[in-house]
Amino acid sequence: ANRLFKEDFGEDIGCHCYEIYKHRDEPCLVCPVAETFKDGRSRQSEEVVTSNSGEHMNVLVQTAPMRGLDGEITAVIEMSTNITLIRQLQDQLASLGLLVGSISHSIKGVLAALDGGMYIVNSGFQKNNPKRIAEGWDIVQRNVRQIRSMALDILYYAKDRELEFASFDARLLAREACSKIEHKAEELGIEIEGPSGGEAVIVEADEGAMRAALINLLENAIDACRIDKRKETHKVSFSVADEGEKVAFIVEDNGVGMDRETREKVGSLFFSSKGQEGTGLGLFISNKIVQQHGGTLDVDSAPNVGTTFSVRIPKRCATPPSERKPMPAEG
Ligand SMILES: Nc1ncnc2c1ncn2[C@@H]1O[C@H](COP(=O)(O)OP(=O)(O)OP(=O)(O)O)[C@@H](O)[C@H]1O
Numbered sequence: 001a002n003r004l005f006k007e008d009f010g011e012d013i014g015c016h017c018y019e020i021y022k023h024r025d026e027p028c029l030v031c032p033v034a035e036t037f038k039d040g041r042s043r044q045s046e047e048v049v050t051s052n053s054g055e056h057m058n059v060l061v062q063t064a065p066m067r068g069l070d071g072e073i074t075a076v077i078e079m080s081t082n083i084t085l086i087r088q089l090q091d092q093l094a095s096l097g098l099l100v101g102s103i104s105h106s107i108k109g110v111l112a113a114l115d116g117g118m119y120i121v122n123s124g125f126q127k128n129n130p131k132r133i134a135e136g137w138d139i140v141q142r143n144v145r146q147i148r149s150m151a152l153d154i155l156y157y158a159k160d161r162e163l164e165f166a167s168f169d170a171r172l173l174a175r176e177a178c179s180k181i182e183h184k185a186e187e188l189g190i191e192i193e194g195p196s197g198g199e200a201v202i203v204e205a206d207e208g209a210m211r212a213a214l215i216n217l218l219e220n221a222i223d224a225c226r227i228d229k230r231k232e233t234h235k236v237s238f239s240v241a242d243e244g245e246k247v248a249f250i251v252e253d254n255g256v257g258m259d260r261e262t263r264e265k266v267g268s269l270f271f272s273s274k275g276q277e278g279t280g281l282g283l284f285i286s287n288k289i290v291q292q293h294g295g296t297l298d299v300d301s302a303p304n305v306g307t308t309f310s311v312r313i314p315k316r317c318a319t320p321p322s323e324r325k326p327m328p329a330e331g
């Protein structure tokens with residue numbers, strides 16, 4: 001054993017590798033050394049082992065048979081290479097890819113809202129309607145502000161953002177999320193039934209992250225209606241229900257619906273049925289945000305009938321801040 005090995009695993013001589021590497025009393029289920037003893041062939045595998053100080057390490061294990069003069073296998077050499085740093089680097093690259101993807105996705109969402117604002121400004125000019133121009137300009141300004149703050153957020157997100165919990169009214173948030181997609185729906189001739197009236201439902205959650213998750217669901221509902229050519233009229237209903245310990249946000253559409261294959265793949269990273277127009281990040285991010293709040297995201301859908309997405313989160317989050325995982329950017 002070399003110096004590094006001794007530092008990490010001590011100097012126990014005569015012990016089994018499963019005792020030293022895995023702190024187990026029995027051999028591992030699949031033992032490359034035993035297999036090499038059996039058939040004389042070298043093996044290569046990757047294992048996660050635990051050092052004496054409790055640190056997990058990724059090691060590449062290679063085995064080779066040693067034969068006596070008569071050709072019988074008398075021993076097997078096991079060599080381990082510590083590849084933890086390589087694996088960590090790979091993980092970081094993967095999350096960097098995800099971060100870049102989710103940022104692009106957020107920007108795409110804001111650009112869609114900007115398009116909506118510009119559409120209203122244009123139609124105001126065409127109809128010579130200053131009120132409509134002002135309304136559209138207001139949307140443009142708000143969304144430019146959002147892109148600016150998003151750019152500032154990028155640095156923040158890049159450093160493993162933790163959820164920021166604060167109390168707010170879930171109904172108000174839902175109405176606000178609805179207002180972000182109303183113009184797009186209007187342009188497409190889709191009716192929106194937003195959460196109207198009702199008593200405030202106070203929740204403790206990350207408002208920005210929840211808003212992003214809900215907007216993703218609303219955008220999907222609108223897309224599902226837009227793509228559907230079978231029905232004359234389309235409608236997206238968005239409601240908030242106070243369920244005691246939990247609050248439910250329900251987005252229902254009568255769009256294309258999903259077949260079984262889509263339902264099974266929905267929410268997987270980069271799964272999209274929208275070709276160039278979709279990145280397949282929306283639901284993945286929404287689901288992550290909901291999970292970080294200790295909530296659930298359920299889907300009920302029938303092809304050609306429509307889809308209902310239900311988000312349920314506890315009104316008060318039980319997870320202590322230290323256990324909350326970093327989350328992707330707003331979308
Ligand atoms: N309300 C819905 N009705 C029908 N299909 C849906 C609905 N919501 C999601 N889907 C399906 O799930 C897929 C993944 O959705 P997701 O939001 O993750 O990605 P996307 O909308 O395709 O792209 P984007 O990353 O721009 O959001 C969609 O492409 C679509 O096939």
Ligand SMILES: [Mg+2]
Nearest residue numbers: 216220282283
């Ligand atoms: Mg989407």
